[in-house]
Amino acid sequence: YNVSVVRTIEKRFSLTSTQTGMTWSMNDITHICLVTFVAYFAQKSHIPRVLSVTMSFSAVAATLMVLPFFLYPVPKEIIPVLSNNQSSEADICVREFPGYSHDDTQCTASQTDQSRSSRGAWFIFLFAQLLNGVGGTGLQTLGLAYIDENVSKSKSSLYVGIVTSMYAFGPIIGLLLSAVALQFPESPWEGNYADGTPKDPMWIGCWWSGFAACAVLIIIAVIPMWFFPRSMSSSPSQPIGKTNRMEAKEKIGSALGQFKAFPKSLMSLLSNKAYMTLLIMVVCMAYIIQGVFSQLVRYIEIHFMVPAFTASIVAAVVSAGAGALGGFTGGVLMTWWKLTPRGAAWMLTVSMGATAAGIAAAMLMGSCININRLHVGSPCSESCACEEGKPYNPVCGSDGLTYFSPCHAGCTSLVNETYRGCSCLNATGAAQTAISGHCHVECNLLVPYAIVMFLMCFLGSVARVPGTILQFRMVKPEEKSFALGLISFAMNLLALIPGPVLFGSLVDKSCILWQKTCSGGSGVCLLFDTANFR
Template sequence: MEGRGIGNPVFEPPSPDAGRQREATSPKVDSGIPTQSGEGPCGWGCFAPRALQVCNNAEGFLAMYSLLAIFQGMVVNGLINISISTIEKRYELNSSLTGLISASYDISFCILALFVSFFGERGHKPRWLAFSAFMLGLGSLIFSLPHFSSGKYHFGTKLEDTCQIPGTRSVNFTCSASGVSSLSNYLYVFILGQLMLGVGGTPLYTLGTTFIDDSVAKHKSSLYIGIGYAMSLLGPAVGYVLGGQLLNIYIDIEIPESTKMDPDDPRWLGAWWIGFLVCFVATWPLIIPFSCFPKYLPGTAKIQSEKISETHDDGSELLVETQNIGKSFKDFPMALLNPVLMSLIVASTSEALVATGFATFLPKLIENQFGKTSSFSATLAGLVLIPAAALGQVVSGILVSKCKMDCKSIIKFMIGTCSVALLLNTVFLFAKCGNEPFAGVSETYNGTGMLHNLTAPCNANCGCSRSIYYPVCGRDEVQYFSPCFAGCASLVINKMKKMYHNCSCIGKPERQAGLEDLFYEAVSGKCPTQCKLLPLFLTFFFFTVVFTFMAVTPTTVAILRCVPDKQRSFALGVQLVFLRLLGTIPGPILFGVAIDSSCTLWDINDCNTKGACWVYDNERMAYLLMGISKWLLHIKYMYSVIDILTWTAT
């Protein structure tokens, strides 16, 4: 094809030779895998111990692939997500900067996916995955380095949370003009670590998937890929559990003797960095098994020769065979001419946008809608999202494999699962909670003060700071921003629980003889919610996630079937780029904007800088999230229907 551009089959006149060549073309897949080259024993050159040959098959490779996918998901989608809040406080970063840290992985992935998928398709895929293990380990190590170079964590005095006599509250804050701290320079180290993790994750989900598809029979491909993807979802679950436990360990391991602190103290920071070191130590040993696999597993050529091509009949299959297309990077745009491929990509992108949005903000949704603690909400979200997503992928993989679905049947299956997910998405209409009473936000202070103003006559002389959010529940079943804003002047600690007295903003309780522990006027923590719909919400949401993720594995299999064999890795690369650019990068941003728009009380510090949101309008949040997810699922449904209408098999 020297000196020639890529001919567009739409504008080329039909050739009788081309017609005869098409008739003579075998329906078998020409994989480009030489029968005698590439297949070999498991080992390193001449050193190929017989014991290693037990693993020289698709099952052995899948086991190593699954381990690497677990550690990748554990770091990228587990440990980093749960550590972001601690990193913000320790290194004095705002949320926009930590958002840049989170996005760095997908940015790196987008830049490299096409190059890796193209050059890796013709290379030694297992060795590319050895490189993937090296970079994932290196990225984990780099991400933990700021802890060792930033010195010991220093903290200030314990915050006063009660109403103080005028003139006795000390003010020790200084508002900097630049607002920049030397600790914030570690931002670039975190970004570098994420970029390295992105480099490592790219071969895993492009070349690893196509290597599995190469090595197994067509009807088993969806099962093997589904198992691999399910293992990648197990990683975040492990990351959330491990990270949650590590945050209960003090950041420098030993708590200073000069003070007594526990995880409830506002100054407490957990040992976020340990999990990254664990992943570094666990990932690098996987370099060894991946480097010993041959370029092709034994029997790959025979398996490929028996596969029937289901490439969409847009002329690209003929061009690939007759003009040697797929050997040069400039030939990549041909894949974009495949309407079935692009419709599948758009459908999966809209699905990814919904999935990443809820994966990021489901803990916040549970915490605010149902009045649960942040740690409990995060644990509950992990227990719902991870098993449901894994179950959906495994079940769909088994169904596609057992029913031996062709590409058209797979797309019909996707339409069915999307329809069920759309129906279940209506859970937000009947499993939502109203707004709990909050003084100064949703109601006044016993008839005094104004709405949306925390300061009232009963606490005007307390010198309260809005930068100290420490909610308390009054005996009147109204929540207050802090003991200070409730006008509480004193406290006692009873059974490790703070109880506040002399609260000027709370009506006096009726004393009952013999019930001394009921004399308090406010107790630390949010008021117990009156909404009992959490079990119903979780049940419906669980099955919504199951049916949503039942389309993930079939989509991957359909993409592998609807393009010429030599373009499979590139097709997956294009899909992953679109998933990042239009799905996983904007997904959390879109959901975050929707959630922020339902905020009714923002954190304003002593320098009048707006931070996080403390109180949300629950009904507005529920309707916005349901509207966004329904809109995106309708897009997925529409493009899946377009796939059926435009599909023709060779």
């Protein structure tokens, strides 16, 4: 859900891609600070209750993500002011519009304070994601180890595959939820304040509603989790792990003893060559995949000229949908073929190679728009007093070109939602008209791109179960949770934290048109150089 609404949040609070990348990285910062210790010490505790407590932090985080909507009003950074109050024509060429006040942009005190409001909202998002990081410390470590210890080895791959597919199924729900939420205005009970549609480039959808729904769903899951037993006595569980757990409790007997045993367990994993090779491979692939998918919805929206909700649906199918199918398929294949650790390693290697090739192939595919189609200024519009601070209000001229605003197109009137007298168009007479929005571009590349990404995500997700089972078989039974925790720590520290930030910074460098705020700074990127973005 986060990656689906990130573009909307950027527009709503005038944030850059770097800032939102840092926001999502806060989740991983908390994760790396806690996951190793939680995985090591909590494995000797009541795992379901530990999971219940940690997941509660995610519910609080989702609630905090909603707060900025209620705390900060809808920003109107630059409000055109007309002496005759004809605000609907604020962006037209002033040279032939009598009664237009030349002082057509002014920032009120409340609008100037918007920059401080944006910073306040950003800080809330940062803190919320810090808390959210606590919620994920146990799920992929203690949760998988709990399953592996409470089912037979012959069925372990299948159950881990089901759980792994659920990790991908969750993003499907999030992406589809965002697709629905973003079709409604930010304040549904107040109507559409922008008088626009979800297809408008500056549309602000109901981004906060999904976070509210997530908070409720997490609370519903937390309550029954608390009542699960410490172990499934009726299942054909593996006695070795349980025996070692009891022996460890009797041998250590105190928190001090556990701390003393921690360095020994850590060195045992660090000296395991097979395990460290797997760790390095996972980190490298996670860096690439996280960086790409943190920008996937934005990439689809910008390159293929589709609304945010459409981009969310496509992303849900090609990434999360393929991930869920691939994770389940990996578990079934492991069980069906009865793969040995060596066979699982080969399966993992082939899958990762196919993933890397798929990403490269997808990035070689072009986009459906040409940035040169946006006309920001020309000698024709210089006499129209098109202020630099005017809002981004793109219009499609009858010449097939997209202009920054009606003013830049030289339009002098607005009649029945059609701008007329657009003298800067490459047309003459009655044909000098324009309508709001980007010019429609016939695009046949979205479907091929989606197919390539789907296959890439599917093949990459097939490796999840072999990779997890391989970790279990590479280490001692009592080190399962710790081994998962150490890989999670390294993956977050070296891949998931720097990935979104660095990729977000690169995306910002491809921006060719920034929003101008009342405080004089830059807000959200309004237009990207698609070639550099790709």
